[in-house]
Amino acid sequence: MLLKERINAFAKLGDRVSTLSGEEFEELSRRIKNNNSWFTQENVKEAFSGLQLFLKKESLEDWISPYKLNPDMEPKTIGLMLAGNIPAVGFHDLLCVLITGHRAAVKLSSSDSESIKWLVSTLMEIEPQFEELVTFEEMLKNKDAYIATGSDNSSRYFDYYFGKYPHIIRKNRTSVAVLNGEEKPEDFLSLGKDIFQYFGLGCRNVSKVYIPNRDILKDLLDAVEEFNSLADHHKYRNNYDYNKSIYLVNGEDHLDNGFLLLKENEELVSPISVLYFEVYSDQNSLEKKMKEKSTKIQCIVSNKAWYPGSFDFGQAQCPSLSDYSDGIDTISFLKDL
CATH class of the missing domain: 3.40.605.10 (Aldehyde Dehydrogenase; Chain A, domain 1)
Structure with missing residues (x-):
């Protein structure tokens, strides 16, 4: 053919x-x-x-x-x-x-x-x-x-x-978002799509956000309220209830809006219904973290003008044909066999 x-x-x-x-x-x-x-x-x-x-x-x-x-x-x-x-x-x-x-x-x-x-x-x-x-x-x-x-x-x-x-x-692999504190409500809403689409099951779903300060978290939680219908899905709800109970029993600090749990954690991959966050001190330390964890990150979501090479908010699950998984060019691999 x-x-x-x-x-x-x-x-x-x-x-x-x-x-x-x-x-x-x-x-x-x-x-x-x-x-x-x-x-x-x-x-x-x-x-x-x-x-x-x-x-x-x-x-x-x-x-x-x-x-x-x-x-x-x-x-x-x-x-x-x-x-x-x-x-x-x-x-x-x-x-x-x-x-x-x-x-x-x-x-x-x-x-x-x-x-x-x-x-x-x-x-x-x-x-x-x-x-x-x-x-x-x-x-x-x-x-x-x-x-x-x-x-x-x-x-x-x-x-x-x-x-x-x-x-x-x-x-x-998983995906992360990088915020700089200048995001608008519509950016947070679009980020919600990156977090919640497919219930967060994809490697292109954002499972962690890097933030310059904790004040951003309230704005994020307020903006993603539109996605609260996820709590109606029995499997998602079971995950939320389970993770919430673990945090409460263990007395672990977390934020909760009724269907999403925010928890500070250095790990990249969060459980379903949980979003990890980490505060960075400056852009140099942020870049160092991104480089150290690059082999575990599928894509980065951010304001593209501020963070070159990232996907715009809301676009994590919209790769092009040449956005290969793990950054390995599949066509070149097959072509050279």
């Missing part, structure tokens, strides 16, 4: 996703939610809206053209261990494999099987040639290369089994 044909097929998949509505979307989102109750209809809609931005013909062409793929490249079979923390989160890896002309042997996450199955079956309906290029497998043995996403613990397992093959093995 030619690159042009692959791009056209994915662009048509994007069109198909954009027209998904009514009873068909209701049925699909119901199946996805039955598979994982964290995946509410709203979260499925948000995830699929993000895919629409990926799957535009112009975006795909602009993304892939600089790599100058070799049309005579011998296809390899790539084993994919997909993550399942948010709906369709593993689709980008699948897209990278197929757009470069390789074959994908996919091990689905038990937490997110329905969304990927629907996307793949729809892609095959659009372009039947993909039927020979994608398989779903329980055991990924003897593949030419591997891309595996998981936790720090599972990465050791992946490295043991896949380390002798060309591989990308991803570990735990």
